[in-house]
Amino acid sequence: MEHAPKAIDVTNDVEMRTFNFFTMGIDGHPLGLHLDMAIPTILNNADEEQQKDWLPKAANREFIATYAQTEMGHGTNLKKLETTATYDPKTQEFVLNSPTITSTKWWPGNLGKSSNYAVVMAQLYTQGKCHGAHPFFVQLRDLNTHKPLKGITVGDIGPKFGMNTVDNGFLQFDHVRTPRRSMFMKHAKVLPDGRYVPPVHDKLNYSAMVFIRAAIVSGMAYHLLVTSTIAVRYSAIRRQGEITPGAGEVKVLDYQTQQHRIFPQLARGLAFRLSGQYIMKLYTQTMDDIRNGDISAVPDLHALSCGLKAVTTHHAALGLEQCRMACGGHGYSQASGFPLHYSVAVGACTYEGENMVMLLQTARHLMKIAKAIRAGQSPKSNKIVDYLFHKGPPKCLIDQAYDTNYRNVLESFEHLARRQTLEVYDKLVQLQQQGRNYEQAWNDCAVELCKATRAHVRTFLARTFVEEIDKISDLSIKSVLQDLLQLYLYYEVTECATGLLEDGFMTGQQHKYAKKKIYEALEKIRPNAVSIVDSFDFQDRELHSVLGRRDGNVYENLLKWAQSSPLNKTDVLPFHHKYLGKMMEEARQRSKI
Ligand SMILES: CCCCC/C=C/C(=O)SCCNC(=O)CCNC(=O)[C@H](O)C(C)(C)COP(=O)(O)OP(=O)(O)OC[C@H]1O[C@@H](n2cnc3c(N)ncnc32)[C@H](O)[C@@H]1OP(=O)(O)O
Numbered sequence: 009m010e011h012a013p014k015a016i017d018v019t020n021d022v023e024m025r026t027f028n029f030f031t032m033g034i035d036g037h038p039l040g041l042h043l044d045m046a047i048p049t050i051l052n053n054a055d056e057e058q059q060k061d062w063l064p065k066a067a068n069r070e071f072i073a074t075y076a077q078t079e080m081g082h083g084t085n086l087k088k089l090e091t092t093a094t095y096d097p098k099t100q101e102f103v104l105n106s107p108t109i110t111s112t113k114w115w116p117g118n119l120g121k122s123s124n125y126a127v128v129m130a131q132l133y134t135q136g137k138c139h140g141a142h143p144f145f146v147q148l149r150d151l152n153t154h155k156p157l158k159g160i161t162v163g164d165i166g167p168k169f170g171m172n173t174v175d176n177g178f179l180q181f182d183h184v185r186t187p188r189r190s191m192f193m194k195h196a197k198v199l200p201d202g203r204y205v206p207p208v209h210d211k212l213n214y215s216a217m218v219f220i221r222a223a224i225v226s227g228m229a230y231h232l233l234v235t236s237t238i239a240v241r242y243s244a245i246r247r248q249g250e251i252t253p254g255a256g257e258v259k260v261l262d263y264q265t266q267q268h269r270i271f272p273q274l275a276r277g278l279a280f281r282l283s284g285q286y287i288m289k290l291y292t293q294t295m296d297d298i299r300n301g302d303i304s305a306v307p308d309l310h311a312l313s314c315g316l317k318a319v320t321t322h323h324a325a326l327g328l329e330q331c332r333m334a335c336g337g338h339g340y341s342q343a344s345g346f347p348l349h350y351s352v353a354v355g356a357c358t359y360e361g362e363n364m365v366m367l368l369q370t371a372r373h374l375m376k377i378a379k380a381i382r383a384g385q386s387p388k389s390n391k392i393v394d395y396l397f398h399k400g401p402p403k404c405l406i407d408q409a410y411d412t413n414y415r416n417v418l419e420s421f422e423h424l425a426r427r428q429t430l431e432v433y434d435k436l437v438q439l440q441q442q443g444r445n446y447e448q449a450w451n452d453c454a455v456e457l458c459k460a461t462r463a464h465v466r467t468f469l470a471r472t473f474v475e476e477i478d479k480i481s482d483l484s485i486k487s488v489l490q491d492l493l494q495l496y497l498y499y500e501v502t503e504c505a506t507g508l509l510e511d512g513f514m515t516g517q518q519h520k521y522a523k524k525k526i527y528e529a530l531e532k533i534r535p536n537a538v539s540i541v542d543s544f545d546f547q548d549r550e551l552h553s554v555l556g557r558r559d560g561n562v563y564e565n566l567l568k569w570a571q572s573s574p575l576n577k578t579d580v581l582p583f584h585h586k587y588l589g590k591m592m593e594e595a596r597q598r599s600k601i
């Protein structure tokens with residue numbers, strides 16, 4: 009056919025991702041880890057010669073690879089991974105071994121059944137010394153028979169909370185030999201004689217994790233926007249109760265409580281989307297810098313990606329649940345789509361670094377800044393953290409329109425982040441002065457440290473939202489988005505009100521003002537809500553939801569959906585008379601006696 013669509017270009021990453029997404033759904037598929045982690049690892053950790061060999065084959069799907077780092081006993085604490093890769097200079101091979109049960113690789117996506125290669129993180133031993141966890145590119149299965157190679161035990165870890173279309177797996181090595189050049193050698197190297205050449209930055213091996221943490225931010229935006237689309241559309245169909253007696257039942261979207269439940273999720277989804285774009289650009293820029301020998305942005309990228317990952321996944325999980333509850337009983341049905349979206353989204357609170365651990369990583373960075381501030385140092389022209397060095401207004405000004413672009417609200421978030429950061433830093437110092445060692449003092453401050461990170465991330469998300477909306481030139485679009493921005497900012501003020509009120513920065517009156525601005529924004533958003541979610545242009549096959557159908561024909565399709573349930577194939581279940589029928593029959597007989 010002359011105008012037939014051209015075939016998918018399997019070497020085009022974006023095309024492949026879109027194709028996989030639409031054809032295989034959102035809960036994962038056999039190529040997920042290959043595309044999301046194995047290829048990024050090859051791109052960022054393989055040297056030129058290795059890339060030449062592996063990358064075209066990977067892009068062309070001549071093999072499927074995964075990222076095997078986590079073990080049964082250790083996921084967070086990478087220093088304690090137990091899998092070993094011991095260099096043997098005689099044969100110029102590494103010997104991979106899993107010395108204990110707890111060293112069994114556990115969780116890697118697509119490891120169980122699909123992958124025939126894996127990026128394996130293992131403790132590197134050479135010349136009798138351990139150099140820490142390093143990545144190796146290891147063949148696991150025969151390319152023809154797909155059987156596990158000698159010395160390799162591999163399988164699926166069983167059903168999970170969700171994402172059961174992904175074969176998360178386990179893996180053990182029994183002294184498996186792999187060539188020296190299967191070690192990723194862009195950064196660290198082992199020379200043929202066994203000498204170890206260290207990397208310029210010892211966390212460059214972790215770049216695939218940084219990539220996914222950055223990507224998760226937009227992923228969470230997607231989940232929130234999808235589920236708020238379902239909730240908004242359904243709430244515009246569902247009628248229940250009256251607001252004006254006798255005027256007929258209203259759409260539940262007209263209830264202020266309903267708007268207050270759903271619209272903030274919509275606003276957060278947009279905020280995450282904009283920050284997701286920012287962090288991805290920062291990631292790409294930093295990887296380019298590393299290629300050119302400049303590693304200076306690595307700590308900033310790490311700190312921001314950890315904090316954003318933790319905050320956005322947590323809020324997405326809470327937001328999805330709000331959307332589900334906002335749809336009442338039908339929200340609990342699989343027909344709503346919520347169980348699928350929820351079970352996929354909440355996995356991200358755990359994978360790529362458990363959220364508390366990620367908040368604490370960002371806090372590490374904040375504590376260094378606090379130390380510099382207390383030492384009287386100047387900021388370093390770093391857009392993300394410089395505000396911490398500056399003194400803002402002594403009192404909250406959110407109720408005073410002294411500036412456009414919400415400078416007064418942003419200053420409130422900045423104040424809280426600055427205060428929280430410096431207070432917890434001072435406590436850390438004080439505890440150490442009282443005799444606690446650093447690690448003990450850190451643990452004693454851990455909850456407050458996490459609060460500092462959240463306040464800092466809130467500031468970043470809000471500032472990015474304000475700046476991006478400001479750039480929009482189409483005034484009608486800008487005006488609608490400004491309503492969502494207003495809601496977002498004042499909702500966040502009320503979310504962190506305890507912190508703002510605690511030191512007397514914000515007054516009770518100003519808190520009331522923030523609430524008033526929220527209710528005002530809800531009212532402005534209500535008439536546009538359905539158009540806003542329609543403008544995202546999600547396809548029905550993405551939503552997986554009878555409630556969120558674009559055509560709004562919810563009730564007819566809910567009935568059809570239920571009728572198509574396997575339980576409804578027959579009017580009477582084939583085993584009815586054997587069990588329940590028999591029980592009732594016997595009971596009736598007994599009562600006759
Ligand atoms: C689409 C769905 C796909 C889902 C796929 C899921 C895949 C996975 O889940 S893969 C496995 C992911 N695993 C993790 O995320 C593990 C979490 N743990 C870690 O990342 C690290 O162990 C750590 C960050 C918690 C701590 O690292 P550690 O090596 O123990 O080092 P220190 O705490 O002593 O920190 C040393 C130093 O290094 C900095 N740093 C740590 N990570 C990075 C990094 N990725 N990039 C840059 N810098 C990093 C850390 O900040 C410290 O800096 P200083 O404060 O200057 O010492």
Ligand SMILES: Cc1cc2nc3c(=O)[nH]c(=O)nc-3n(C[C@H](O)[C@H](O)[C@H](O)COP(=O)(O)OP(=O)(O)OC[C@H]3O[C@@H](n4cnc5c(N)ncnc54)[C@H](O)[C@@H]3O)c2cc1C
Pocket residue numbers: 041075076077078081082083084085114115116117171176355358359360361362363364365368
């Ligand atoms: C759906 C899914 C997919 C995954 N895919 C992959 C994959 O493809 N490849 C791969 O290698 N791994 C994968 N993982 C594993 C995942 O990366 C780890 O489970 C995750 O990093 C958390 O580590 P953990 O399981 O060791 O949790 P733990 O560290 O055991 O967490 C348990 C609790 O301890 C707390 N805790 C631990 N350390 C600290 C600390 N230092 N300070 C304060 N609190 C702490 C945590 O906050 C948490 O509350 C996946 C996991 C899931 C759920």
